[in-house]
Amino acid sequence: MFGNPDGGGLGLHVAFTTRAGDQSRPAECQVSVYNLSPESVGVFTKTTNLVTIRAGHASGGVRQVFSGNPVAGTLVRHKQGGDVVTKVTIRDGGRAYDFGRLEVSLSGKTTEREVLNHILAQSGLGEGHVELTSVTFPRRYVFSGTARRALDELVDAMGPSVAWFIRDGNVHILDKASKTPEEGPVFSSDLGNLVGSPEPVEGGGIRFKGLLDPSVRVGKVVKVESKYITGWFKVVEAAFAGDNFSSSFYVNVKGVAYAT
Amino acid sequence: MPHSDADPTLVDVIDEGILGRLATLGTMTIGKVLAFRESGEAIPRADIRIAVRARRRTEEGVWEEYEQVVLPDLPVMYPKVGAASVYFPLAAGDEVLILFAERDIETAVEEGADINRANTARRHSLADGVVLPFSWSQSVPASARDTGYVIESDLIKLGEGATAGAARLNDDVSPNAAFTVWTDAVTVATGVASLPAGAIGDISTASSKVQVE
Numbered sequence: 001m002f003g004n005p006d007g008g009g010l011g012l013h014v015a016f017t018t019r020a021g022d023q024s025r026p027a028e029c030q031v032s033v034y035n036l037s038p039e040s041v042g043v044f045t046k047t048t049n050l051v052t053i054r055a056g057h058a059s060g061g062v063r064q065v066f067s068g069n070p071v072a073g074t075l076v077r078h079k080q081g082g083d084v085v086t087k088v089t090i091r092d093g094g095r096a097y098d099f100g101r102l103e104v105s106l107s108g109k110t111t112e113r114e115v116l117n118h119i120l121a122q123s124g125l126g127e128g129h130v131e132l133t134s135v136t137f138p139r140r141y142v143f144s145g146t147a148r149r150a151l152d153e154l155v156d157a158m159g160p161s162v163a164w165f166i167r168d169g170n171v172h173i174l175d176k177a178s179k180t181p182e183e184g185p186v187f188s189s190d191l192g193n194l195v196g197s198p199e200p201v202e203g204g205g206i207r208f209k210g211l212l213d214p215s216v217r218v219g220k221v222v223k224v225e226s227k228y229i230t231g232w233f234k235v236v237e238a239a240f241a242g243d244n245f246s247s248s249f250y251v252n253v254k255g256v257a258y259a260t
Numbered sequence: 261m262p263h264s265d266a267d268p269t270l271v272d273v274i275d276e277g278i279l280g281r282l283a284t285l286g287t288m289t290i291g292k293v294l295a296f297r298e299s300g301e302a303i304p305r306a307d308i309r310i311a312v313r314a315r316r317r318t319e320e321g322v323w324e325e326y327e328q329v330v331l332p333d334l335p336v337m338y339p340k341v342g343a344a345s346v347y348f349p350l351a352a353g354d355e356v357l358i359l360f361a362e363r364d365i366e367t368a369v370e371e372g373a374d375i376n377r378a379n380t381a382r383r384h385s386l387a388d389g390v391v392l393p394f395s396w397s398q399s400v401p402a403s404a405r406d407t408g409y410v411i412e413s414d415l416i417k418l419g420e421g422a423t424a425g426a427a428r429l430n431d432d433v434s435p436n437a438a439f440t441v442w443t444d445a446v447t448v449a450t451g452v453a454s455l456p457a458g459a460i461g462d463i464s465t466a467s468s469k470v471q472v473e
Contacts, residue, residue: 047319048319073268095319098319099318099319101316103326103329104329105329105330105331105332106332107307107332107333108332108333135380137379137380137387138366138370138379139333139366140331140332140333140334140387141387142329142331142332142385142386142387142389143329143385143386143387144284144314144328144329144386145283145284146280146284149284153380153381153382156380156381157380157381
């Protein structure tokens with residue numbers, strides 16, 4: 001615990017930015033910790049460690065914003081004024097993404113569910129919201145390689161409209177037009193959590209900035225209420241940013257219109 | 261690129277990507293039969309163990325060897341053109357070559373259409389191996405390669421030398437000149453009718469020189 005001393009932490013200056021999308025590449029988080037002791041830096045050097053970012057505004061409560069494994073080779077320490085800043089990249093499900101393997105040999109007719117079960121069991125990834133399209137391997141299923149490539153091949157066999165991504169350590173598989181079932185938050189001027197005005201983007205979606213709400217996730221639908229743009233939008237990109245010494249905590253969202 | 265290398269060059273990254281892809285790119289390898297099944301299908305099937313270990317890098321950055329997965333129910337392919345074919349059943353322990361198709365050929369093997377659909381988008385996959393019955397090591401004695409074969413066709417032309425003029429089961433047997441002279445003399449001496457022209461019999465299935473399977 002490096003941040004808030006009230007939460008049992010060390011009260012260190014911590015800043016972070018995250019980036020998540022609905023692609024199979026894992027979400028990333030850049031973490032900066034100021035004046036971390038050399039003894040504590042080690043926690044960021046092991047890819048088996050789990051780093052969790054918890055943040056939020058008092059109204060919504062402090063909850064997990066991001067969790068993932070340090071990425072090998074990304075740890076940097078440098079001087080910035082009178083401070084020593086430790087920076088590292090962590091990735092959601094990064095260890096399973098980089099090192100998770102699938103070695104399996106299944107004889108006879110094999111379904112996509114059986115294959116997915118083997119992928120999850122061997123990679124250590126959990127199962128999130130999964131909508132499987134029927135795929136049958138009539139004679140055998142044989143695979144030797146990374147779990148992420150097995151997921152690529154499996155989802156590719158389900159058709160071009162289906163995508164997979166890792167969210168909070170769990171694999172989600174769903175049609176690009178579908179959403180995950182959880183209820184998303186509302187961002188509005190009236191609630192005071194919409195910062196500025198949403199802007200339309202090419203392709204029919206919008207971008208907006210809001211106060212950090214830890215429940216925002218890729219795949220969820222959120223409601224936006226503003227003077228010019230109001231409606232439900234499925235989150236396809238979500239980027240959190242926070243700094244506990246400046247009390248600056250925001251989320252930037254790209255969403256596509258979603259008919260509820 | 262060493263696992264702990266914090267400052268890889270672009271070339272290092274590209275090399276690493278290429279090596280990663282090559283690690284899962286099936287082309288040809290060698291194996292041994294675990295089980296062989298004829299099961300009444302035109303294409304027999306075999307479970308194959310790949311006879312070469314693969315290498316992978318662990319999370320700690322150390323290379324380790326590992327035994328590759330068993331390849332179950334692969335089609336075994338023999339030479340066959342029209343009515344002519346060569347077939348010899350495999351047994352556990354036999355050496356084979358395994359070729360990996362560049363696309364999913366399972367539907368093609370099942371249906372045999374002129375142009376076939378690839379059931380999946382996989383490329384050079386371990387799942388698309390086909391078995392060729394070729395021995396590959398010096399450990400197999402030459403004598404073990406020469407027994408128990410079957411050659412089947414409407415017409416077989418055997419080579420010159422020891423096999424020249426070899427007969428087949430049920431081939432007609434015709435009298436030669438000396439035999440005809442002898443039967444003619446018997447007819448004159450006894451008045452018994454001469455043998456009719458043409459074959460006087462065929463090669464018996466009891467023959468120890470001509471065999472069929």
